[in-house]
Amino acid sequence: MAKTVENDLFDAALAFVEDGDDQDTVFKQVSDQLLVAGAVKPDFYEHLSEREKNYPTGIDMSVVNAEYPNVAIPHTEGEFVNVRKIVPIRLKKPIEFANMIAPDQKLKVSFLFMILNNDPEGQANVLAQIMDFLTTSSAETLAKLFGADDAATIYNVLATSFKK
Amino acid sequence: MTVKILAACGAGVNSSHQIKDAIEKEFKKRGYSVQADAVMVKDVNEDMMKNYDIFTPIAKTDLGFTPAIPVINAGPILYRMPAMAKPVYDKIEGVIKKENLK
Numbered sequence: 001m002a003k004t005v006e007n008d009l010f011d012a013a014l015a016f017v018e019d020g021d022d023q024d025t026v027f028k029q030v031s032d033q034l035l036v037a038g039a040v041k042p043d044f045y046e047h048l049s050e051r052e053k054n055y056p057t058g059i060d061m062s063v064v065n066a067e068y069p070n071v072a073i074p075h076t077e078g079e080f081v082n083v084r085k086i087v088p089i090r091l092k093k094p095i096e097f098a099n100m101i102a103p104d105q106k107l108k109v110s111f112l113f114m115i116l117n118n119d120p121e122g123q124a125n126v127l128a129q130i131m132d133f134l135t136t137s138s139a140e141t142l143a144k145l146f147g148a149d150d151a152a153t154i155y156n157v158l159a160t161s162f163k164k
Numbered sequence: 165m166t167v168k169i170l171a172a173c174g175a176g177v178n179s180s181h182q183i184k185d186a187i188e189k190e191f192k193k194r195g196y197s198v199q200a201d202a203v204m205v206k207d208v209n210e211d212m213m214k215n216y217d218i219f220t221p222i223a224k225t226d227l228g229f230t231p232a233i234p235v236i237n238a239g240p241i242l243y244r245m246p247a248m249a250k251p252v253y254d255k256i257e258g259v260i261k262k263e264n265l266k
Contacts, residue, residue, distance in 0.1 A: 055174025055205065063243065077175050077204075100179070101223050101239025115178055125185055127178040131244045 009086050009126065010158050013037060015151040019092040024049055027074065030089060030114065039083045039116055047076040048114075058097030058107040064135050069110035069146050071134065072097045073127060078118045086126060087114040088154050090146070111146055133162050167191070167265045169200040169256070170216040171238065172208050172225070179222045180204075183238045187220065190253050196266060217265050218256060234259045 014037060020026035031045035052074050061068040089112040099105040113130050134142070145157045169187055173179035180202035191198035203212070205221065210229055213219065219231050220238035236255050240248040260266055 051174050057174075059242075063248065064245070073178070075175055075178055099223075101237070101242065103223055117178060125178070125182045127242065128182045128185070128244060131182075131242060135243060135245055 008159070009084070009129070010088070010155060010162065011085055012152070012155045012159075014039060014085055014087045015155040015158075016087070016089045017092065017149065017151055017154070018089055020095065021093065022095055023052060023097065026089070026091065026095060026112075027052070030087065034087065034116070039085060039087075040081050041079075044076065044080045047080045048074055051076045052097075056098030056100055056103050058099045058109055059134075060099055060102075060105070060107055061134065065139065067139065068134075068142060069094070070097070070107040071111045071113060072107075072109045073100070073113050073115055073130060075115035075117065081116040081118045083116050084119050084126070085116045086130065086158075087116060088112070088145075088158055089114060090148055090154055129163065136163075137161055165266060166197040166199050167218070167260055168216045169198060169218045169220055170208070170213065171200050171202045171220045171222075172205045173202070173222045174205060179242055182244075183220055183222065183241050186241050186244070186249065187238070187253070187256065190249075191256070194253075194257060196257075196260065217263065218259055220252075220256070234263070 018026050018029050027049050034040040057073045059071050061070050091110050094108040094110045096106050097109045099107055115126050117126055141161050148154045171180040171183040184200040184202040187200050205225055213231055213233055219233055219235045222239045238252050241252050
């Protein structure tokens with residue numbers, strides 16, 4: 001699929017629906033595709049995986065709305081990525097992440113916003129934009145996103161609803 | 165006097181930068197001069213801490229040493245929901261007042 005929004009935070013070619021049993025499987029599946037797309041460097045997967053073990057990124061969405069599934073924001077240092085993008089990933093099977101702000105707590109996570117950030121100081125904070133989207137979007141919009149069966153739907157929801 | 169705050173997260177790129185930005189914005193509103201820096205947890209050491217008044221990691225963090233400055237877990241700020249962030253800001257303000265940092 002051709003890249004359609006080259007300078008935006010989302011890219012139609014970088015949205016995924018993945019079926020994996022655990023973090024490492026999903027991270028490897030997505031990392032391989034990101035590497036082919038030129039979005040990350042060859043050692044991205046190892047650093048992403050290692051970082052998630054030491055500094056988890058699960059976000060408990062029940063404090064926002066008890067009906068929402070939990071999400072995670074896996075990412076690693078900017079030196080291992082080539083772009084500034086958010087890679088949305090719907091998980092067909094929820095997988096376990098530790099809670100970012102309370103690592104002893106385990107969460108079942110159904111959606112990832114993988115952050116590729118090669119320029120953390122350059123523009124508005126990407127994580128802040130994700131959290132604003134999750135806490136201010138309508139339940140209908142988020143239901144459409146979290147229930148999407150294909151990458152095109154994920155991209156379309158985010159391309160139209162995510163505040164720049 | 166400018167209050168110096170050290171924010172830290174795993175990669176030093178997203179969470180800690182959000183905490184830095186949020187704290188600086190909030191404390192400007194509250195009438196304080198606050199400067200925050202964002203770093204990777206693995207880079208934090210006792211020498212670095214000497215340059216700061218308050219340490220705000222995103223979660224309880226084992227640094228391998230006991231910080232000599234007050235530590236306030238700032239993770240709830242990441243939600244960008246006032247009800248979750250306010251208690252963290254209030255704790256920071258409490259430390260600023262208690263330690264007479266202003």
